[in-house]
Amino acid sequence: MGRAPCCAKVGLHKGPWTPKEDALLTKYIQAHGEGQWKSLPKKAGLLRCGKSCRLRWMNYLRPDIKRGNISPEEDDLIIRMHSLIGNRWSLIAGRLPGRTDNEIKNYWNTHLSKRVKAQQLGPDHQPRDNADKTKKKKKKKPAKNNSKDKSNSDNNEEEEEKKTKIYLPKPIRVRALRISRNDEDSKNGSCTSGSGSSSQELVQKQDMMDVMSYEPWGENDVFGFFAEEGQNIERVNGSISEENINNNEMECESLERLYEEYLQLLKDDISDEKQGELDSFAQSLFV
């Protein structure tokens, strides 16, 4: 699937996984744990690249994965978090136990982005979603090319975006501190290298770290954030036009409000016991 391979992995399987491959991968990971993705396929007897194995495990085979309908609460959380931190799917997924970044990303792209867009445009612009699939009018389409078709169907939206001239920043990974993976692993008693994402506690700590290191008051992220919010900040090649600076002060205030709201969200979402744990963890990072 997708575009042409970046490197010729001759002899390696691609495309959809077979039940047999799934079984091999699951069996191997249950016996040896996650990690060592590069060498895993060979050891597990799979003709796949390590990357593919990791993806399959993380997005589909992991036992703690929750599949199926996304609840309205999850829905709401995704929207709110996206408004705060943008397309940082793994971070958002960290707040939704059992959900994967890929699933959330897909869900956003197919459902929520349209809904949010429609809400921003007002009640006259209803989203074209599954809900109204049955009422949907068909459009004439010249040829089958998904990506092009999508851009055709979104022509108006694209033009709208051009008018506002918003330059979306590329999502960046930010970190206040570096905590070695090994340290984290040893804390968790995990035998895996890598993210150790199976531990909810670790996810929350990492999440907390990312939130704190997000620094909404920081130059880079604050403008990136508001650009994503669709507000009138013009940013070209990292420079900010002078006329926007006054606006920014106001926007910083609303950003702070949103940031507080997000922190509140975090608090609501976890138990008191966990909260205490996180508080002390947070304190330790502010040294």
Next chain:
DNA sequence: AACACTCTCAACCGCAACTGA
């Protein structure tokens, strides 16, 4: 039933970040 078209989501890719020598 057959066709045309749209939508979903699993899987791919490139690249950035991380790690250890």
Next chain:
DNA sequence: CTCAGTTGCGGTTGAGAGTGT
């Protein structure tokens, strides 16, 4: 400090399922 190998992330793609005519 540098560099090579590995891992993780976000963007993109297209096969297949779903729906309307």
